[in-house]
Amino acid sequence: MSTGHVEITDVRKSFGTTEVLKGVSLTVPPGGVAVILGPSGSGKSTLLRTINHLEKVDSGNITIDGELVGYQLRGNKLHELREKDILKQRTHIGMVFQNFNLFPHLTALENVAEAPVVAQGRSKEEARARALELLDRVGLKDRADAYPRQLSGGQQQRVAIARALALNPKILLFDEPTSALDPELVNEVLDVIRELATSGTTLIIVTHEMGFARDVADTVVFMDQGQIVEQGSPQEVFTSPREPRTRSFFSKVIEPAFNI
Template sequence: MSTATTSAPATATDPATTPSTRGLVEITKVRKSFGATEVLKGVSLTVEPGGVAVIVGPSGSGKSTLLRTINHLEKVDGGFISIDGNLVGYEVRGNRLHELRGKEILKQRTEIGMVFQNFNLFPHLTALENVSEAPVVAQGRSKDEARRRGLELLDRVGLKDRADAYPRQLSGGQQQRVAIARALALDPKILLFDEPTSALDPELVNEVLDVIRELAKSGTTLIIVTHEMGFARDVADTVVFMDQGQIVEQGSPEHIFTNPQEPRTRSFFSKVLEPAFNI
């Protein structure tokens, strides 16, 4: 197992100091490099339980990398991440962080649902089988229970009538909605969305965004990386603007979109927002 370079947080895994919450995300001074390129430069961010944080910024700013560190798809080089006070991907030994074993990391990931850009459905499984597979394998649920829950979730995303269809028989928007249902199947504390509409034809974008809008009202913590600025303004509690591996500015949608304080934030939005949007 690898050892992180950062000293362990004093209370991150102490249940006595952890409030009773579900879906509290705390990102503390996270650093990540790929070779000589530092992609995340000491990023800190807190998302409250049930909050909706939308991360925006130019390509290459570190948005997707940050998202992938939250469920340990990318290992951090420094800093740490905790969910409900429990470290993600690491445990404390002495005053150091040591990476968890693979089985323990997979168990943690059952609490962190993720929806990718390119759906990542199993092509040989039907929509229902894609949704019901993980609860059986990862949580030991019965096939009948997983199937019932899978049908409920497909109904929730408007696809119950396509339960027996294979991914190749579904549009891109329908595949992404199946992927969202699959992420919900494990009853996660947190849902991560990495540019969920970027691979879709324009006419299919809204059907996916409408599902996410409904999820935003459900009380599950959502962290969304997107380039859809109107959607970000509509759904977010907090908008986070990133550039060059750092959080430049964060705040309410009203603050970020209509009265940003940082010159870099103003410059970015002056180029990506429609003139009538920023009133």
């Protein structure tokens, strides 16, 4: 399967007078795993959120498999898509949030089975069966009837990943998926993402886990102040960063004992 090609071209975005994305371009090939690193406030999360149109871009464009996100070209004008069509596009893009954002009043199973029924029109039985399968995949089949607050942070994030997978997305976006977790719970989530990295789904991951980034990424992107400073293979970016800004960032975030 070779779908899930993401093409970001010269994207700009301002909040008020602050320009948080200053012309960002990035290509992630089908099945690729791109990890975006950078200090907070560098625009990583905003960039991620423009990909599923949770943030509208001010200029530039994003395409997925050649299809514009949020807009449609008719004649020589870009027409903004209606809510319904945007929602349909989003079903191809799964998203996992830093704070999980599971629906607390629904069980793990209901969380996973909700979107396939209402957004893709599948039958309840089909959605439930598929949800159980996905919960099994993230190792939580026996907690299917638990409410999110009865689960640990790591378990909640795994449910959130199962929920994102339930729509069979071509692309998965991870917005700092382990930043809200206790250190000992980080790995159970990273293991699930590692497994996904080999599944052929395109992954775009914003994270601060350097070792994990080095493991799973085929492209590492370093962002600072709304721009991509440097990108390349993990080998290139981690071992011999070209830009001084990248080097100074790594020297601060990677502990001396950390073996890279």
